[in-house]
């Protein structure tokens with residue numbers, strides 16, 4: 001059975017615009033929570049941010065990804081929970097091409113990817129755990145789209161907001177993001193001033 005839930009809005013447009021400007025390493029000075037552990041990225045330097053859409057797979061079945069990609073919108077970050085499967089790659093060239101057409105901001109796979117030559121050139125950065133030549137098949141067993149998932153030690157719900165760059169991946173916590181975001185912005189302003197005064201740079 002495939003369970004598909006609707007999108008959820010957790011943050012205002014202006015809050016999301018503010019989140020986008022913050023670096024993960026600024027947040028890393030302020031909290032240990034909300035960061036994903038031990039992910040590689042297909043591209044070396046970049047900055048991505050977006051609203052989360054989730055998908056949960058089982059038993060090497062890539063079928064629910066079709067539905068997740070139908071739900072996905074430009075600027076989203078697709079978070080894939082393959083239920084511990086690191087053997088069967090669920091993300092490769094053709095998934096990536098679809099994501100490029102949609103304009104996804106990034107993809108996070110708590111498992112394996114394949115077709116890495118394409119992924120390294122793709123406009124959509126992918127965070128992943130491992131590389132495998134063995135791929136998921138369209139088995140039509142079961143799956144979930146836009147339900148809570150646990151990926152990299154962090155719980156993701158639809159509507160969550162993620163910032164990602166070459167230093168890490170961070171998910172804002174809707175329970176107490178306001179003071180954290182305010183402090184982060186002040187810290188970045190302060191660092192900008194310091195850069196200018198001491199090093200004469202912007």
Ligand SMILES: O=C([O-])CC(=O)C(=O)O
Nearest residue numbers: 090091092093094095136
């Ligand atoms: O089909 C898959 O599971 C992954 C893949 O090879 C592709 O997206 O091209």
Ligand SMILES: [Mg+2]
Nearest residue numbers: 092093094115
């Ligand atoms: Mg392929």
